Amino acid sequence: MSNKKVFVSGCYDLLHSGHVEFFQQASKFGDLYVGIGSDATYLEYKHRKPMFPQEERLFMVKNIKAVKEAYINEGRGVIDFIPTLDIVKPDIFVVNAEGGSEEKRRLCEERGIEYIELQRTPHEGLEARSSSSLKAAMQKQEDGNEEIKGIPTRLDIAGTWIDQPYVSVHHPGWAITVSLEPTFEVRDRCGLSTSTRNIIKKIWPVKLPKMDPEMLARLVFCFENSPERTEGHVSGAQDAIGICVPGLCRHYYDNNFWPKKIEICSDEMTLRFLEQHLVMVPLEPRKPGCSVVEGKDITPEKVKALADAADACWDAIMRRNLDDFAAAYKASFEAQTAMFPGMLNPAYIGHTNQDNSFIGEAIAHYSSMPEVMAWKFAGAGGGGYMALVVKDAKVFAESHSEAIELNIRRE
Structure with a gap:
């Protein structure tokens, strides 16, 4: 087992199989540490409250087998994870390809952290999941009747x-x-x-x-x-x-x-x-x-x-x-x-x-x-x-x- 520390970060509000598969893939590089966006950051960034409060999201992520430890990020905005990064001091930072950015890559270069982007792939035999598609499916199910959905x-x-x-x-x-x-x-x-x-x-x-x-x-x-x-x-x-x-x-x-x-x-x-x-x-x-x-x-x-x-x-x-x-x-x-x-x-x-x-x-x-x-x-x-x-x-x-x-x- 590698002793390297691996770090990932996200909100993980609607936790689904895609997140779990991502955690499993990231944990193959070493011990996995997760930074979780706070309620305040979520509200500031997405202009709505998360479905699950930060304590509940922390509890769920911590109890995933692939995760060694998880924290609530104390920073702000899209790089709210910097304080957590300084606590964990990881060797590797893993992101989904869709969540990658030059800013994150530069941050890793400055701190001597290896930066890895993973393609989003579902677990074998399971349907591909994303938070946006899940929310859309929930909305469609909720609005399954023929009535107008509120005031346009x-x-x-x-x-x-x-x-x-x-x-x-x-x-x-x-x-x-x-x-x-x-x-x-x-x-x-x-x-x-x-x-x-x-x-x-x-x-x-x-x-x-x-x-x-x-x-x-x-x-x-x-x-x-x-x-x-x-x-x-x-x-x-x-x-x-x-x-x-x-x-x-x-x-x-x-x-x-x-x-x-x-x-x-x-x-x-x-x-x-x-x-x-x-x-x-x-x-x-x-x-x-x-x-x-x-x-x-x-x-x-x-x-x-x-x-x-x-x-x-x-x-x-x-x-x-x-x-x-x-x-x-x-x-x-x-x-x-x-x-x-x-x-x-x-x-x-x-x-x-x-x-x-x-x-x-x-x-x-x-x-x-x-x-x-x-x-x-x-x-x-x-x-x-x-x-x-x-x-x-x-x-x-x-x-x-x-x-x-x-x-x-x-x-």
């Missing part, structure tokens, strides 16, 4: 801001949205139209009623923008339409709050194309007191650029051309931020300046990834969710646990 949300794809008359007065154009099943925690102030969604919950707390989607969207828009309302701006119609109208939708605005026309795409192959190439990653929410409209610079030329990008985006989606879709998607976001720079650097009204560095850091981080083709912030930006166009959403989500795969609502 919406993701704006292109043409954001054109639904405000003070924008479309300069040039008419389309906004493009998709209605999403709420298969993830929809956080407030994060660009997914939660204010409109919360208004809907006051009327229909459990699910949307079965009625004409456009008429439903009109009702929601009018209820949210009551004439008795004494404060706040008029919410754009794309929020109500994006939530209430299933599938992929585009709506045409020309100096009015409600669109002149609405077109719906429910083609299954087109919706699958979007699901295969769009993911969201959660960031910090838009902070209280921030304004993304301060410093706006709206001109006919800039609004035309926004409208042209939305046209190109819809055309690329209809042709299911990934390269053209990514280019138009990026062009739409650049047109938005040219008019509303506060989407990237919000102003703070009546508050002291706050640190928005996480926005630039997120863009730098994800835009540098070769599998990421384009990016934008959901809704009005200022934080919240980044919506990425990627080469393969499932592959990206498997190697980036923070990524959220999207399920477009069909009906």
Whole structure:
């Protein structure tokens, strides 16, 4: 038996046979020590609580035969294991190939630790397992009935801001949205139209009623923008339409709050194309007191650029051309931020300046990834969710646990 110390690290929330097989393979290199992500790190990184608290996860991992000892990591973020690494002082650090990174490799080189990546393989005779596939299967089983699964949300794809008359007065154009099943925690102030969604919950707390989607969207828009309302701006119609109208939708605005026309795409192959190439990653929410409209610079030329990008985006989606879709998607976001720079650097009204560095850091981080083709912030930006166009959403989500795969609502 080798006396070498072997180290692995992960959250191990939904412990399954894939984890056990990984532990067994890693233990062939020596005595196996495991670092486990804390509840605080899990919440910070994935923006939700783990299913099992850290003490329970520690208990389960410690009692796996291949594991010599396990610890709760006391660090933060994706390299929360450094304090545990200093305790164990391993000879070898083993990762799944999907969980490998240059940062981990460099860390091992600096400390004289051998770095080994293992391919994910199931135990002989067993089905391949991963935490993401297990969660998806659980969700599918839980939602096995035909009822709508709670109140949907919406993701704006292109043409954001054109639904405000003070924008479309300069040039008419389309906004493009998709209605999403709420298969993830929809956080407030994060660009997914939660204010409109919360208004809907006051009327229909459990699910949307079965009625004409456009008429439903009109009702929601009018209820949210009551004439008795004494404060706040008029919410754009794309929020109500994006939530209430299933599938992929585009709506045409020309100096009015409600669109002149609405077109719906429910083609299954087109919706699958979007699901295969769009993911969201959660960031910090838009902070209280921030304004993304301060410093706006709206001109006919800039609004035309926004409208042209939305046209190109819809055309690329209809042709299911990934390269053209990514280019138009990026062009739409650049047109938005040219008019509303506060989407990237919000102003703070009546508050002291706050640190928005996480926005630039997120863009730098994800835009540098070769599998990421384009990016934008959901809704009005200022934080919240980044919506990425990627080469393969499932592959990206498997190697980036923070990524959220999207399920477009069909009906």
